[in-house]
Amino acid sequence: MRLALELASTATMATSPNPKVGCVLVKDGEIVGSGCTQPVGQAHAEVMAIRDAVSRGKDMRGATAYVSLEPCSHFGRTPPCVNALIEAGVARVVAALKDANPQVAGRGFAMLREAGIEVEDGLMATEAREMNLGFFKRMETGLPWVRLKMAASLDGFTALPNGSSQWITDAAAREDGHRWRARADVILTGIGTVLADDPRLNVRLPGGSEQPSFQPRKVIVDSQLRTPIGAQILKNSKATLFHATRDVEVERHLIDFGVDLHCLPERQQDARTQVNLPEVLLALGQQQINEVHVEAGAKLSGALIEAGCVDELLLYLAPKLLGQGASMFALPELQKVDQAKNLIIHEVKQVGEAIRVLARFHVV
């Protein structure tokens, strides 16, 4: 199963909205075939493992299949893996966990058992779920998993009072950040960041196998349609823009430029009309987005947290003191400490000279 999960991790970036799955076929203590999920519309892990065994001239009858997800039972973009496993003559299937897709949801296990195949599930379930957090959340709630990244000094500042912020974290932390961008389906930011930094927000990784063959789509929250056509973020990948006010001419320009526009206003009495953030997530979920990576300023980041839209914080804290500056999140002032937003530390790791903290707003 560990090997199946390793194989699944090599499928990162290409399979979405389909989960990343690995499969290893073992017969008489020997690995006779292995494989992982291919880009969406192509073969699933089980089929790849069977093809691998066939191409190596191995006999799979009586083998055990270790799979990091329940084998599918439905005709989706591809035929059911359950049928392929039955035809291959596999005797036993050990799965990490049940598929949350309502089209499968236990039916895969039931069909295998009906065919006389022994089924076990739950082996390394936590690891398997972590690998496809976004897929599971979307299947269970209709919403994508939202990870919000922020880099700051050890005293919690993201920039100096004069705005200077390059670089608070070292190259190792920044490269690690690109790896998280790469595993996401979209990178979300706000108009404040677009106008202040003109960022590219694409994935830039030093050569090798981790170089993604495509760039995640960009999502811009821009209530008043202020994104300039020449902005870097509109280059080299598709962009979706959520706005709250209408301007036919500006909208036409952006559409002509290939930007996908959605108007999702949330009327407020005291402030200007803003984009309705929970509806942004709902729209992204409907577009089959599993994982959202947020890199935005304190205002949008704070608003997303305040609206309950964030699942996880990815914080890089550099061993520097800036003394004064911009804080990570613009959140309302509290009167009592027990009103604080509580998080659960999921993981702490040193990356380069920084510490990387993954903190969650809820238990997964």
Ligand code: AOF
């Ligand atoms: C598996 N093995 O490797 C993966 C599975 O449209 P399709 O045919 O590609 O099916 C997509 C669904 O299949 C997806 O929503 C999930 O339930 C399951 N993914 N199943 O047996 C795999 N990736």
Ligand code: ZN
């Ligand atoms: Zn399948």
